[in-house]
Amino acid sequence: MFHEDSQTDEALYKRLCLSTNKPFNDIMKKRLIKLGIDPNKSPEELTPEERSKFARLDFDKSTITWQRVLDTCDRHLRKVTVGMGPNETIQPRGTVKGETSRQQHSRETGFDITVASEIMAVLALAKDLPDLRSKLGNMVVGYSKSREPITADDLGCGGALTVLMKDALLPTLMQTVERTPVLVHAGPFANIAIGNSSIVADKLALKLVGEDGFVVTEAGFGADIGMEKFFNIKCRESGLKPKCAVIVATVRALKMHGGGPPVSAGKPLATEYTQENVPLVAAGCCNLVKHIQNARKFGVQVVVAINQFKTDTEAEMQAIRQASFDAGAFDAVVSNHWAEGGKGAENLAKAVAEACQGSRSEDFKYLYDLNLPIRAKVEIISQEIYGADGVDFSELAEQQMAQYENSGFGNLPICIAKTQYSFSCDAAAKGVPTGFRIFVREIRSCVGAGFLYPICGDIMTIPGLPTRPGFYDVDIDVNTGQVIGLF
Numbered sequence: 001m002f003h004e005d006s007q008t009d010e011a012l013y014k015r016l017c018l019s020t021n022k023p024f025n026d027i028m029k030k031r032l033i034k035l036g037i038d039p040n041k042s043p044e045e046l047t048p049e050e051r052s053k054f055a056r057l058d059f060d061k062s063t064i065t066w067q068r069v070l071d072t073c074d075r076h077l078r079k080v081t082v083g084m085g086p087n088e089t090i091q092p093r094g095t096v097k098g099e100t101s102r103q104q105h106s107r108e109t110g111f112d113i114t115v116a117s118e119i120m121a122v123l124a125l126a127k128d129l130p131d132l133r134s135k136l137g138n139m140v141v142g143y144s145k146s147r148e149p150i151t152a153d154d155l156g157c158g159g160a161l162t163v164l165m166k167d168a169l170l171p172t173l174m175q176t177v178e179r180t181p182v183l184v185h186a187g188p189f190a191n192i193a194i195g196n197s198s199i200v201a202d203k204l205a206l207k208l209v210g211e212d213g214f215v216v217t218e219a220g221f222g223a224d225i226g227m228e229k230f231f232n233i234k235c236r237e238s239g240l241k242p243k244c245a246v247i248v249a250t251v252r253a254l255k256m257h258g259g260g261p262p263v264s265a266g267k268p269l270a271t272e273y274t275q276e277n278v279p280l281v282a283a284g285c286c287n288l289v290k291h292i293q294n295a296r297k298f299g300v301q302v303v304v305a306i307n308q309f310k311t312d313t314e315a316e317m318q319a320i321r322q323a324s325f326d327a328g329a330f331d332a333v334v335s336n337h338w339a340e341g342g343k344g345a346e347n348l349a350k351a352v353a354e355a356c357q358g359s360r361s362e363d364f365k366y367l368y369d370l371n372l373p374i375r376a377k378v379e380i381i382s383q384e385i386y387g388a389d390g391v392d393f394s395e396l397a398e399q400q401m402a403q404y405e406n407s408g409f410g411n412l413p414i415c416i417a418k419t420q421y422s423f424s425c426d427a428a429a430k431g432v433p434t435g436f437r438i439f440v441r442e443i444r445s446c447v448g449a450g451f452l453y454p455i456c457g458d459i460m461t462i463p464g465l466p467t468r469p470g471f472y473d474v475d476i477d478v479n480t481g482q483v484i485g486l487f
Contacts, residue, residue: 002105003015006105009056016055018044023042024043031054032054037053057154057155058144058146059150060142060143060147063143066139067109067111067112075462077462078462079108080109081106081107083107088104088106089103089104090102110462116188116461116462118448118449119139119165120188121193123169123186124198132165135449136152137153137158138151139158151448152448180342185198189221191221194229195225196229197218202240206240219234221420222420224290224385227247227295231298236370241364243359243364244300244302244330245303247288248307254284255281257284257286257288258285258286258431260272260280265470275311276313281320284430288320289323292328292329296328301356302328303331304320304332305348306334307338308338330354331355367381367385374401377413377414378414378438378454385423386423390438393440394441409447412447416438416454417454419457425456425459438456441457442454442455
């Protein structure tokens with residue numbers, strides 16, 4: 001934009017295409033084809049009109065969706081102004097130097113946390129290197145003044161992005177303390193992104209275990225967000241059909257959903273969480289029941305893993321088992337792997353194997369048809385998975401839905417960004433809230449990754465620090481070099 005706003009079409013074209021004395025490269029040819037220009041022409045053969053079409057993207061600054069990312073909590077970076085330096089001024093194109101003063105080339109933008117970036121989502125959803133290249137090149141970064149989408153390949157950087165990401169496409173092989181192989185790959189959060197590890201890692205794991213083996217893949221945060229996105233987005237992209245969903249539950253979490261006192265990081269737990277209280281557990285099981293019902297809507301078996309803590313009692317865990325069976329779970333198994341390692345999860349593994357044997361891949365189904373309008377898909381997720389009465393869209397979100405559908409992006413799946421602490425957008429609403437509506441502030445597009453991204457309630461895509469950040473407890477013993485206070 002800086003160069004476009006200060007140079008003529010011919011000057012842009014000369015710097016882009018003629019100054020190197022080279023033929024059009026592959027990325028340039030892709031843009032020529034998109035514009036309906038013969039890609040076999042040499043740079044010198046393009047007409048003045050074709051040169052203008054090729055060289056000028058004609059960005060509308062107000063439509064730019066691409067934000068910078070970093071892995072730091074900083075609320076003040078959610079909205080910033082860039083281009084305020086003394087060297088970020090231009091002589092506006094078409095004006096005469098001396099008659100028109102130079103202008104500051106600034107605009108408002110913002111930062112996201114890295115796990116919310118589209119590149120992270122592309123990494124998780126790419127099937128191989130050619131697919132990675134295609135997805136990165138197809139990322140839409142903004143729109144022209146004629147409302148045409150502008151992609152990374154239009155900017156000419158899709159290839160360079162792929163070069164930077166080619167090694168990142170390779171999963172990291174690690175192991176548990178008992179030497180079970182683990183593939184760690186990609187890290188998009190489920191509250192503000194797709195919340196799943198990579199398709200490449202899943203397919204590699206399936207190849208390694210063989211036809212009779214089992215692969216456990218994680219869908220992050222609550223099942224209402226991570227699991228839903230796994231089924232509706234990741235499974236669509238990979239073509240894989242799961243047979244079983246393992247929903248992890250704890251006595252403590254269900255006590256909170258049953259009306260237990262608030263829990264704050266760094267503060268001692270209230271006695272309700274460390275002493276037996278079966279009625280409180282039973283009251284909170286409504287939350288688990290809703291998750292089980294949601295999973296069953298996709299046609300998979302459900303096994304509940306009761307993640308045992310040392311203060312949990314048999315009566316409390318039995319209350320969870322009974323609620324799980326009543327809700328239609330295939331099994332509900334106490335798993336004491338924290339204390340006993342693999343031996344403590346043996347019964348859970350057997351239950352999952354039995355559930356998979358009794359499940360058919362053809363029973364798996366998606367929650368919505370991709371060809372439905374964007375609004376309808378958001379409403380289906382909100383009503384069927386969250387239990388909302390309906391969805392309200394801001395004026396901006398309404399405009400964005402119209403723009404995406406006009407641009408041909410209306411048939412993409414939906415990746416809702418919302419709090420992970422509640423089915424609703426109110427983090428304090430525990431259990432199974434009723435009588436609420438979902439408010440969509442804006443809808444971002446992740447066209448390269450392959451989904452649309454409604455941002456709901458007050459969820460932020462870059463966090464801020466609390467009054468008492470965790471760094472207060474971190475220090476170092478200068479005599480031994482030992483780090484203190486991380487855990």
